[in-house]
Amino acid sequence: MVKEKENLLEKIVSLCKRRGFVFPGSEIYGGLANSWDLGHLGNELFNNIASLWWKKFVQERDDIVGLRGPVIMNPKVWEASGHLQSFTDPLVECKICHERFRQDKDEELKEHAESHKGKAEWTEPKNFNLLFKTYIGPVEDQQHVAYLRGELAQTMFTDFKAILETTRKRLPFGIAQIGKAFRNEITTGNFIFRTKEFTIAELEYFVKPGTEDEHYKNWDKFILKFLIDDLKLAKNKIRSHVHSKEKLAHYSKGTVDLEYEFPFGWGELTGLASRTDFDLKNHEKLSGQNIKYKDSETGEEFLPYVVEPTCGLERLMLAVLINSYEEVEPRSGDEEAVHEKEVVLRLPKALAPIKVAVLPLSRKEELTKPAYEIYRDLQKHFMCQYDETASIGKRYRRQDEIGTPYCVTYDFDSLNDGEVTVRDRDTMKQERVVIGELAEYLLKKL
Amino acid sequence: MVKEKENLLEKIVSLCKRRGFVFPGSEIYGGLANSWDLGHLGNELFNNIASLWWKKFVQERDDIVGLRGPVIMNPKVWEASGHLQSFTDPLVECKICHERFRQDKDEELKEHAESHKGKAEWTEPKNFNLLFKTYIGPVEDQQHVAYLRGELAQTMFTDFKAILETTRKRLPFGIAQIGKAFRNEITTGNFIFRTKEFTIAELEYFVKPGTEDEHYKNWDKFILKFLIDDLKLAKNKIRSHVHSKEKLAHYSKGTVDLEYEFPFGWGELTGLASRTDFDLKNHEKLSGQNIKYKDSETGEEFLPYVVEPTCGLERLMLAVLINSYEEVEPRSGDEEAVHEKEVVLRLPKALAPIKVAVLPLSRKEELTKPAYEIYRDLQKHFMCQYDETASIGKRYRRQDEIGTPYCVTYDFDSLNDGEVTVRDRDTMKQERVVIGELAEYLLKKL
Numbered sequence: 036m037v038k039e040k041e042n043l044l045e046k047i048v049s050l051c052k053r054r055g056f057v058f059p060g061s062e063i064y065g066g067l068a069n070s071w072d073l074g075h076l077g078n079e080l081f082n083n084i085a086s087l088w089w090k091k092f093v094q095e096r097d098d099i100v101g102l103r104g105p106v107i108m109n110p111k112v113w114e115a116s117g118h119l120q121s122f123t124d125p126l127v128e129c130k131i132c133h134e135r136f137r138q139d140k141d142e143e144l145k146e147h148a149e150s151h152k153g154k155a156e157w158t159e160p161k162n163f164n165l166l167f168k169t170y171i172g173p174v175e176d177q178q179h180v181a182y183l184r185g186e187l188a189q190t191m192f193t194d195f196k197a198i199l200e201t202t203r204k205r206l207p208f209g210i211a212q213i214g215k216a217f218r219n220e221i222t223t224g225n226f227i228f229r230t231k232e233f234t235i236a237e238l239e240y241f242v243k244p245g246t247e248d249e250h251y252k253n254w255d256k257f258i259l260k261f262l263i264d265d266l267k268l269a270k271n272k273i274r275s276h277v278h279s280k281e282k283l284a285h286y287s288k289g290t291v292d293l294e295y296e297f298p299f300g301w302g303e304l305t306g307l308a309s310r311t312d313f314d315l316k317n318h319e320k321l322s323g324q325n326i327k328y329k330d331s332e333t334g335e336e337f338l339p340y341v342v343e344p345t346c347g348l349e350r351l352m353l354a355v356l357i358n359s360y361e362e363v364e365p366r367s368g369d370e371e372a373v374h375e376k377e378v379v380l381r382l383p384k385a386l387a388p389i390k391v392a393v394l395p396l397s398r399k400e401e402l403t404k405p406a407y408e409i410y411r412d413l414q415k416h417f418m419c420q421y422d423e424t425a426s427i428g429k430r431y432r433r434q435d436e437i438g439t440p441y442c443v444t445y446d447f448d449s450l451n452d453g454e455v456t457v458r459d460r461d462t463m464k465q466e467r468v469v470i471g472e473l474a475e476y477l478l479k480k481l
Numbered sequence: 482m483v484k485e486k487e488n489l490l491e492k493i494v495s496l497c498k499r500r501g502f503v504f505p506g507s508e509i510y511g512g513l514a515n516s517w518d519l520g521h522l523g524n525e526l527f528n529n530i531a532s533l534w535w536k537k538f539v540q541e542r543d544d545i546v547g548l549r550g551p552v553i554m555n556p557k558v559w560e561a562s563g564h565l566q567s568f569t570d571p572l573v574e575c576k577i578c579h580e581r582f583r584q585d586k587d588e589e590l591k592e593h594a595e596s597h598k599g600k601a602e603w604t605e606p607k608n609f610n611l612l613f614k615t616y617i618g619p620v621e622d623q624q625h626v627a628y629l630r631g632e633l634a635q636t637m638f639t640d641f642k643a644i645l646e647t648t649r650k651r652l653p654f655g656i657a658q659i660g661k662a663f664r665n666e667i668t669t670g671n672f673i674f675r676t677k678e679f680t681i682a683e684l685e686y687f688v689k690p691g692t693e694d695e696h697y698k699n700w701d702k703f704i705l706k707f708l709i710d711d712l713k714l715a716k717n718k719i720r721s722h723v724h725s726k727e728k729l730a731h732y733s734k735g736t737v738d739l740e741y742e743f744p745f746g747w748g749e750l751t752g753l754a755s756r757t758d759f760d761l762k763n764h765e766k767l768s769g770q771n772i773k774y775k776d777s778e779t780g781e782e783f784l785p786y787v788v789e790p791t792c793g794l795e796r797l798m799l800a801v802l803i804n805s806y807e808e809v810e811p812r813s814g815d816e817e818a819v820h821e822k823e824v825v826l827r828l829p830k831a832l833a834p835i836k837v838a839v840l841p842l843s844r845k846e847e848l849t850k851p852a853y854e855i856y857r858d859l860q861k862h863f864m865c866q867y868d869e870t871a872s873i874g875k876r877y878r879r880q881d882e883i884g885t886p887y888c889v890t891y892d893f894d895s896l897n898d899g900e901v902t903v904r905d906r907d908t909m910k911q912e913r914v915v916i917g918e919l920a921e922y923l924l925k926k927l
Binding site for chain 2: 053175327415
């Protein structure tokens with residue numbers, strides 16, 4: 036069982052590299068500590084997941100507005116948020132070679148000790164801040180230090196009052212943002228699951244103090260619904276993990292993760308934290324500004340409490356890839372594959388990087404020319420591919436492997452009846468459709 | 482004339498802040514050297530510009546594929562690219578107070594000298610690198626230095642071979658990317674025009690050496706077409722600026738910018754550079770990897786030449802805002818505005834942050850309830866707003882000001898005939914549309 040799971044991750048990594056979903060980053064230079072680039076298909080899949088999140092968490096709701104903040108903010112922001120003091124990993128240093136390690140990673144410490152013939156001695160653990168540090172301007176001193184954001188939430192807090200004024204929103208309401216965050220973590224790994232640079236879709240939901248538990252429950256359900264109904268993740272591969280009091284982040288009064296059963300074990304996909312008024316209170320204190328909410332009915336002024344659903348987009352992408360991967364008996368008609376299993380990536384249609392592939396049955400110009408024209412027309416509506424190389428079976432197989440929901444084949448009959456064959460990735464049904472109605476037919480299906 | 486232009490920028494800045502397009506970043510902490518946050522409308526406008534670029538430069542073409550690389554790459558990348566050596570500003574230091582300034586900014590130097598009663602003396606200019614520096618891991622030494630990317634192009638070069646293999650593309654073809662870049666520039670300003678952190682839409686187009694001039698000309702036309710046909714920028718506000726040989730970037734054999742006439746003067750919107758094989762050659766040399774292109778027909782192996790169109794997205798957004806801003810005679814029926822001019826933001830429909838506003842004529846529940854339902858339905862298709870506060874005139878005016886193309890009004894007649902009034906921002910025509918056909922009617926118009 037463990038073996039089979041490991042194989043699954045290997046297969047996904049291999050498919051991702053071979054077909055252009057994910058490449059090792061800076062690979063020609065031997066890579067860079069677990070950094071990955073998204074190739075042409077990975078980039079589309081990623082953007083589709085981000086767009087679907089935005090549609091469900093922002094566009095289709097009337098209590099959420101968007102925001103786009105910078106990676107580098109005023110350093111006081113991270114002082115107020117507590118990240119400069121508390122956003123740390125405890126590290127120990129090897130007294131022989133001065134390399135540093137996470138104190139809580141027994142295996143790594145042991146392995147390193149072995150490299151010194153078991154003799155390694157360790158310093159006392161020291162807290163190491165996880166924010167990446169840089170300097171603004173030409174002078175590298177304490178006065179010009181700045182940090183790359185470790186989470187997106189802080190812009191939502193510092194802009195809270197400005198957004199309140201421009202949107203005229205009333206509690207409860209939320210501010211959403213998608214963007215990159217950076218954490219200088221020592222331990223990364225498991226493909227794109229944990230990297231120092233990653234993308235989060237984050238939402239701060241501002242509520243009346245005392246109502247946070249109710250909203251927390253609602254958001255818990257809402258996120259789960261997104262994973263199951265929209266991303267189509269298997270229900271039995273998802274579980275809740277409630278953080279124990281000791282393990283709560285410095286700003287949280289309660290946190291629950293939704294975890295997915297990856298081939299390497301259960302891993303956090305999304306997090307929901309009850310942040311109270313911790314951040315707003317500290318920003319008010321440090322900035323000296325009044326950022327309270329004023330209830331227009333009662334006239335009461337107070338700092339709202341915050342409930343925060345967060346999704347890691349690269350992780351969602353990995354879960355979606357694993358969840359969609361299926362090996363089936365040969366079905367494409369590719370003669371080279373007749374004794375092998377074939378891969379079908381059953382991506383939700385909304386997420387598929389390529390929506391439609393247009394395939395002329397043969398490379399004869401009488402077929403390729405009109406097929407190419409169909410492709411050019413469909414391309415105005417969604418991402419398409421045109422492929423005239425190799426046998427039709429091989430080309431079907433290629434599209435199955437990247438999860439393309441529909442293949443359109445232009446054959447010799449098409450020349451006479453003006454119809455093409457549309458093949459459905461999942462039902463394997465083939466329908467003849469009039470070319471003039473093709474775009475509309477596909478738009479409806481998608 | 483100058484006064485009028487300055488006023489225009491002031492008006493845009495004020496509108497942006499008041500309505501939630503753009504806020505000063507970290508404002509509660511007194512801001513951070515010319516950093517800006519995009520509010521709920523700015524974020525949508527920005528994303529719409531990015532999507533339109535992607536549609537025109539990637540989706541609708543069959544010779545371009547996308548990519549998503551990281552902000553932090555292997556530092557050798559920047560050694561090979563020449564950025565560590567040549568991506569610099571010459572700075573001089575005031576010998577009295579040690580503050581540093583750009584050597585070529587006479588006015589600032591003069592102003593600073595005045596603060597020392599005209600007595601300032603300057604050091605010899607020293608080159609200051611524009612890449613933001615950080616450290617990977619807990620040790621801050623030369624071995625762990627890394628840089629925030631100063632352009633997106635480098636991922637397209639380091640991944641060139643991998644992308645070639647997975648996409649089976651043949652020359653000429655391009656790789657596109659949208660993302661943030663960081664430049665530690667001393668001089669920023671003019672609202673969102675020049676900031677240290679910004680977003681670029683960049684495309685590396687790989688061509689056979691000897692054909693680069695032809696492709697350069699084609700891309701020059703293509704970008705101009707995008708600005709005029711898609712972003713609808715006024716033709717007479719755009720001009721070409723060919724870089725003189727002395728001012729070319731270290732990698733370029735020729736560069737032409739398209740500039741827009743901003744209220745503060747002509748400013749670069751887009752750049753087109755002929756980068757030759759400068760980057761690929763250097764990456765091949767430093768990495769020791771063969772990253773040559775092999776022509777499948779002739780078997781010939783060579784490094785392609787590169788033509789690079791780049792657009793600054795925040796700048797495009799500023800140009801679009803300025804270009805769309807219009808003051809008209811009162812037309813909304815807002816009684817408070819009857820003696821003033823009214824603002825209409827004539828954004829291209831594809832770019833408008835809010836596509837449709839749904840407005841019940843009065844706050845009576847018999848109108849608000851069905852109007853709200855219409856809004857909830859339309860929301861599944863595009864970004865909408867529902868507004869029942871204030872007079873109908875005032876609400877029309879609010880929507881004109883943020884560029885909403887269509888306002889849907891539910892009135893007392895709607896209760897009987899099941900129709901609503903659709904008001905067109907530009908023609909000011911009002912049409913009655915059956916509620917059941919409203920979504921389709923609007924989707925067609927948009």
